[in-house]
Amino acid sequence: xxxxxARVVALKTxxxxxxxxxxxxxxxxxxxxxxxxxxxxxxxxxLQELAHGGLKTSTVKRLEQLGEQLDGGKxxxxxxRADDRPIAGTKLIREWQGTPYEVIVQLGHFEFQGQRYQSxxxxxxxxxxxxxxxxxxxxxxxxxxx
Numbered sequence: 001x002x003x004x005x006a007r008v009v010a011l012k013t014x015x016x017x018x019x020x021x022x023x024x025x026x027x028x029x030x031x032x033x034x035x036x037x038x039x040x041x042x043x044x045x046x047l048q049e050l051a052h053g054g055l056k057t058s059t060v061k062r063l064e065q066l067g068e069q070l071d072g073g074k075x076x077x078x079x080x081r082a083d084d085r086p087i088a089g090t091k092l093i094r095e096w097q098g099t100p101y102e103v104i105v106q107l108g109h110f111e112f113q114g115q116r117y118q119s120x121x122x123x124x125x126x127x128x129x130x131x132x133x134x135x136x137x138x139x140x141x142x143x144x145x146x
Contacts, residue, residue, distance in 0.1 A: 004051040008044045019043060026050070033140055034086055035093065092120075092138045096127050103138065 011019065019039045023031035026046045031039060055063075085105060086092070092103040092110075103123055104111045112123045120134025128137075135141040 004047055007047050011040045011043055035090060037091060038087070086140065092140075094127070094138050101127050 014022070016036060016039070019036070020031040022043055023029075023039060026043065054060075088105055088107045090105040092105065094101050094103075101112070101123075103120070106116075109116045109118055110120060110123060111117075112126065117123050117126075120138055120140075121132060122134070124132035124134045124137035133141070
């Protein structure tokens, strides 16, 4: 128990490349392109899940029933996201010219400095004064090789 707690606490100070390697080790997949906080939270859950067991079978069945109510029993629909947006509540943090900027993903919009924006590109323009692809600016999409 203490070992698991120590590993979870250590995630906060673990460099991102090491978090990504831990993701590969624990999930046997490439880490998603989400922010540090997402990685920390999901890795913390996985460490505890491996040490103490996952959800009870009855809980998994109940969640599946709820999912079927939403998607008509089509597991394929349930398994994919409606869009590529980060999960609501995710904080996107970008440093620009020495100043950190924080955006909170909400359902249907993004919140930046107390205002609603429909796109990350609009926020990137507000920060930089120039036109940017917001997904690239916040590191959610990699640049294509030249």
